[in-house]
Amino acid sequence: MENLSIEFINSQWYGSHPPFKDGLGDTKWMQTWQNKWNIVLPDVISENETSRLYNLRNLLSRSMEFLSREEEIPEKLVIELNGFLEGFPLFYSINKGDGGYAKSIYTKGSLVDQVMINIFSSFLELVSTNDLDRIKRCQNPTCGWFFFDESKNNTRKWCGNTCSSLIKVRRFRERRKNRVDDNAQN
Ligand SMILES: [Zn+2]
Numbered sequence: 001m002e003n004l005s006i007e008f009i010n011s012q013w014y015g016s017h018p019p020f021k022d023g024l025g026d027t028k029w030m031q032t033w034q035n036k037w038n039i040v041l042p043d044v045i046s047e048n049e050t051s052r053l054y055n056l057r058n059l060l061s062r063s064m065e066f067l068s069r070e071e072e073i074p075e076k077l078v079i080e081l082n083g084f085l086e087g088f089p090l091f092y093s094i095n096k097g098d099g100g101y102a103k104s105i106y107t108k109g110s111l112v113d114q115v116m117i118n119i120f121s122s123f124l125e126l127v128s129t130n131d132l133d134r135i136k137r138c139q140n141p142t143c144g145w146f147f148f149d150e151s152k153n154n155t156r157k158w159c160g161n162t163c164s165s166l167i168k169v170r171r172f173r174e175r176r177k178n179r180v181d182d183n184a185q186n
Helices: 004-010 027-037 047-068 075-086 111-129 161-185
Strands: 090-097 100-107 135-137 146-148
Touching: 004 027, 004 047, 004 111, 004 146, 047 075, 047 111, 047 135, 047 146, 100 111
Parallel strands: none
Antiparallel strands: 090 100, 135 146
16 A cells, blocks of 8 residues: 555655655655655745655654554654644545545645645554554665555565565575585585
């Protein structure tokens, strides 16, 4: 399952994934991300709004870190999350979807405010309706990505194929190196 907030949070972990720099600071990454999620951000984002975007990412990322360790989000952090939401007047709207209607939540602030609320509500959706023990962090130590494990037995360890094959190759090399070392000692 893909989730807007997870992808937004993961933009800060780029050791194993393109563009190999912070996605929020990369025009191409931002464009792809906006197209994928139907997001419209203004061409120029003010300094104040940029720093609020980074703050939101930091806040959600810290929360996700606790959840991925199967810990509760500490009360202090919950207060911070609610404090962020209190900064926006929020409204519900009804939208025609495929074969039914969908609810969405919006704010009457700027475009950037609207995007931040979309990100935040996808985070809320994730933590309020899904199994929290399926929120995980990729076990490739240079990756850092969070993901939602949809495997039958909840046993996935990697964010995707890139990391799983990278680790397999690394382990294979280590085993081979150990064998070579053993042979050299004998
Ligand atoms: Zn990974």
